Amino acid sequence: MAPSTGSRTRVNRALAALLAATFLTVTAAACGDGNGRRSGRDGGGGGHSDDDYDDFDDDDFDDDDFDDDRFNGSSGGGTSSGGTGSTPTADPAQRAALEEAVAAYVAASFVPAPDDAAGLLSQRCRDLLDLQAFTVELLGAVDEHGAGLAARDIRPVITGHTATVSYGVADIPALAVEGEPWIRENGEWFNDGC
Numbered sequence: 001m002a003p004s005t006g007s008r009t010r011v012n013r014a015l016a017a018l019l020a021a022t023f024l025t026v027t028a029a030a031c032g033d034g035n036g037r038r039s040g041r042d043g044g045g046g047g048h049s050d051d052d053y054d055d056f057d058d059d060d061f062d063d064d065d066f067d068d069d070r071f072n073g074s075s076g077g078g079t080s081s082g083g084t085g086s087t088p089t090a091d092p093a094q095r096a097a098l099e100e101a102v103a104a105y106v107a108a109s110f111v112p113a114p115d116d117a118a119g120l121l122s123q124r125c126r127d128l129l130d131l132q133a134f135t136v137e138l139l140g141a142v143d144e145h146g147a148g149l150a151a152r153d154i155r156p157v158i159t160g161h162t163a164t165v166s167y168g169v170a171d172i173p174a175l176a177v178e179g180e181p182w183i184r185e186n187g188e189w190f191n192d193g194c
Contacts, residue, residue: 090158094189098182099154101189102165106151110169112138122183125194145172156182163189 101120108116114135118126149170156165161184169175183192 090156090163094158094184095156098156098158098163098165098189101182101191102154102156102167103151105191106149106167106169109138110142110145110147110149112142112147114138120191121194122190122192123185125190125192128194141175145170145175149175162192 105117105120108114108120112135114131117138118129118131118134121129149172152168152170154165154167156163163182163184164179165182166178166180167176169177181192182189184190
């Protein structure tokens with residue numbers, strides 16, 4: 001006896017949610033230490049000792065080769081017009097560059113083009129990445145949801161050289177992303193969510 005349409009729909013939804021959770025879990029496992037720590041710079045390990053980044057100037061930034069808005073004319077603080085006081089302002093060019101990088105990452109992920117998607121990861125994440133596992137996950141996501149999906153409703157919050165970004169992928173709720181970390185390295189934005 002064939003399953004009912006309602007039963008198949010529930011199974012498909014459960015599989016989509018499982019695939020999305022697996023994709024995020026495997027990506028985190030391939031890129032991070034599994035403890036929710038984002039980088040070696042914030043004491044989370046990430047494959048680097050704190051000594052690798054310490055610039056000995058007692059500020060919170062222990063890496064002097066990033067672009068900091070304090071030095072390029074943007075305040076990096078304050079609020080956007082009409083805001084509630086919690087959203088930092090950002091240089092419109094940096095916001096546009098970040099939105100473009102997010103869109104490129106999602107597009108590369110759903111071709112899939114694993115090398116291109118991996119190239120949009122931060123150096124720290126690339127250092128930790130298992131490209132084979134990453135490729136398998138991208139292929140699985142394309143098999144489940146289809147190729148050619150695009151990011152939509154990209155909402156970045158930029159603070160200095162870091163940002164968190166929330167966005168949707170096509171119209172698939174299971175693929176929605178909230179608060180994904182991004183970092184600016186050598187003037188370019190990279191996904192730091194490993």
